[in-house]
Amino acid sequence: MIDNLGIKVKYLRKESGYSLRKFGKICNLSHSYINDIERGRTNPSIQTLKIIADKLNTNMSYLLGESNNQCQLIKESSDKKEYCYNTEDYEIIKILNNNPKIKHIIYELKNSSAKRIDIFLKTWDFVKSISKNIDK
Numbered sequence: 001m002i003d004n005l006g007i008k009v010k011y012l013r014k015e016s017g018y019s020l021r022k023f024g025k026i027c028n029l030s031h032s033y034i035n036d037i038e039r040g041r042t043n044p045s046i047q048t049l050k051i052i053a054d055k056l057n058t059n060m061s062y063l064l065g066e067s068n069n070q071c072q073l074i075k076e077s078s079d080k081k082e083y084c085y086n087t088e089d090y091e092i093i094k095i096l097n098n099n100p101k102i103k104h105i106i107y108e109l110k111n112s113s114a115k116r117i118d119i120f121l122k123t124w125d126f127v128k129s130i131s132k133n134i135d136k
Contacts, residue, residue, distance in 0.1 A: 004065050010038040012056040027051050 013023050013034075024031035029048065036042040037052075044052070046060075053060045096103040109117055 005044075005063050006038040006040045008063050009034070009052060009056070012058060013038075016056060023055070026055050 013020075016023075018026065020031040020034055024034050027034070027048075028051070033042065037044050049060050049063060053063055096106065109120060112120070
């Protein structure tokens with residue numbers, strides 16, 4: 001289990017763009033200790049795992065292999081709450097936050113009738129079929 005933990009920590013650290021030294025500083029741990037965790041040479045305490053999970057925006061259950069769902073923790077400053085999303089949902093949230101027009105369309109669809117949503121989906125299918133022909 002500990003080797004699996006190390007693989008996950010290393011993967012998430014690199015995905016987050018942290019070097020060993022930078023991540024060690026963020027966690028207030030030595031880079032060599034982080035390296036030992038990643039290589040499965042040491043067994044971190046629960047407190048250390050909590051720190052690592054928080055800094056990698058995931059949860060301890062995922063790191064320990066108790067859950068296959070990697071959870072991205074999102075701290076919303078507006079309502080002081082934490083939300084946990086799987087990786088795919090987190091990617092969608094990032095896309096929506098970076099594309100206000102798409103986000104606006106989604107909010108409009110949320111309050112639309114089933115008929116209007118059906119029309120939107122048929123239109124979208126048509127757009128996709130046209131774009132396939134354009135891309136050829």
